[in-house]
Amino acid sequence: MFVPEPSSGLAALGLKPMAEQVYVFLIDQGGEQTAQAVEHGLELPATLVTEILGELEHHLLVVRTTDCPPRYSARPPEPALESLVLRRGDELARIRMYAKELQSRFREVHGTGAPSDQLEVVVGESQVVRHYEYMLENAKRELSVFTMPPFVIGGQQQVESVRRSERDGIRRGVRYRTVYDSAALDEPFALAIAQHSVSLGEEARVIGDLPLKLLLMDRSTGFVPLQTDNPAAGSVILRPSPLLDALIALFEGVWAKAVPLGPPALPQGPTELDERSRQIVLLLSGGLKDESIARVLGVSRRTVQKHVSSIMETLGAKTRFQAALLARERGWTHSGGGGREVTATQHAAPDPPVIPGGGPPPGITGGADQAVNRSGR
Numbered sequence: 001m002f003v004p005e006p007s008s009g010l011a012a013l014g015l016k017p018m019a020e021q022v023y024v025f026l027i028d029q030g031g032e033q034t035a036q037a038v039e040h041g042l043e044l045p046a047t048l049v050t051e052i053l054g055e056l057e058h059h060l061l062v063v064r065t066t067d068c069p070p071r072y073s074a075r076p077p078e079p080a081l082e083s084l085v086l087r088r089g090d091e092l093a094r095i096r097m098y099a100k101e102l103q104s105r106f107r108e109v110h111g112t113g114a115p116s117d118q119l120e121v122v123v124g125e126s127q128v129v130r131h132y133e134y135m136l137e138n139a140k141r142e143l144s145v146f147t148m149p150p151f152v153i154g155g156q157q158q159v160e161s162v163r164r165s166e167r168d169g170i171r172r173g174v175r176y177r178t179v180y181d182s183a184a185l186d187e188p189f190a191l192a193i194a195q196h197s198v199s200l201g202e203e204a205r206v207i208g209d210l211p212l213k214l215l216l217m218d219r220s221t222g223f224v225p226l227q228t229d230n231p232a233a234g235s236v237i238l239r240p241s242p243l244l245d246a247l248i249a250l251f252e253g254v255w256a257k258a259v260p261l262g263p264p265a266l267p268q269g270p271t272e273l274d275e276r277s278r279q280i281v282l283l284l285s286g287g288l289k290d291e292s293i294a295r296v297l298g299v300s301r302r303t304v305q306k307h308v309s310s311i312m313e314t315l316g317a318k319t320r321f322q323a324a325l326l327a328r329e330r331g332w333t334h335s336g337g338g339g340r341e342v343t344a345t346q347h348a349a350p351d352p353p354v355i356p357g358g359g360p361p362p363g364i365t366g367g368a369d370q371a372v373n374r375s376g377r
Helices: 016-031 037-043 046-058 077-110 125-138 156-171 183-186 188-199 241-257 273-284 289-298 301-315 321-330
Strands: 060-063 070-073 121-122 142-147 174-179 203-209 214-217 221-225 232-240 261-263
Touching: 016 037, 016 046, 016 070, 037 046, 037 273, 046 060, 046 070, 046 273, 077 188, 121 125, 125 156, 125 214, 125 221, 142 241, 142 301, 156 174, 174 183, 174 188, 174 241, 183 188, 183 289, 188 203, 203 241, 214 241, 214 289, 232 241, 232 301, 273 289, 273 301, 289 301, 301 321
Parallel strands: 142 174, 174 203
Antiparallel strands: 060 070, 121 232, 142 214, 203 261, 214 221, 221 232
């Protein structure tokens, strides 16, 4: 006996999983079926089958004959579901209009400058993740992110959902920009996932000591954790306001100072540094430690230390910090001054590793656990 697995493929259209089961069953049978045949085929109660067949007929997904007893057959899915999609679109449009009406009434009572118009607090890990994913899926123009530990641990299905949202967003033209705190790249998993995101089209940069986690959507909505050390506790959603403007300015300022991570660019002429040393001095100026630089470039820590010593000698620097400042003065940390973007990997970026237990991308979502598994994010 064939029993379809319950699914959520048509849930977005308002169909219950059991109704979808019956519809798929009628499709697979390929002909007209009585209600009794459906009862036996799916081992469902007669009253439930009658109710479900009536629902499917109401949605124009099945056709009922005038026989006695009547027989049911599935309508071709594409035109039938397209009609249902259009009807649901009309319903959603009416909901949007009603929401605007309610918002107007809300403002009449609370005033146009009500704090709730400018910010909203969401509490708990599930709410944080839900709003984060909503922003990923609904961005129209750009997403700007500060990524730093700690991170929240989630299921593998949630991780894949976030990765898919990032990929789909880039395909529809959304610009993704992420600044990684250097500590975020200390984890090999985070580095591999960041490389994968860059391969999708994300613009990524790295810097030491980010001030906070942050997600900005279309310059109209901000998302900031309530607690830096426990982002799963809750977040603040910011809407157009001076505070949001300040966060946008903060992101742009940090973005301008951060070191790019990306595919190799063409050399722009000889300098006093070889290619490897230029890459290392870029990451050094971004605040990365030797271990992080070694992971980014795929070399040993000893190799990095040898290059750092050579760079310091070339520049006449006595400390790593002084070397970074002198390199900036000579234009070695800017693409327009003979430098170039750092290649985050020397070969095609691998697929992100699958970690038992999974986890969301190292973006705004986060918790006390340090394990990393990613998105865009």
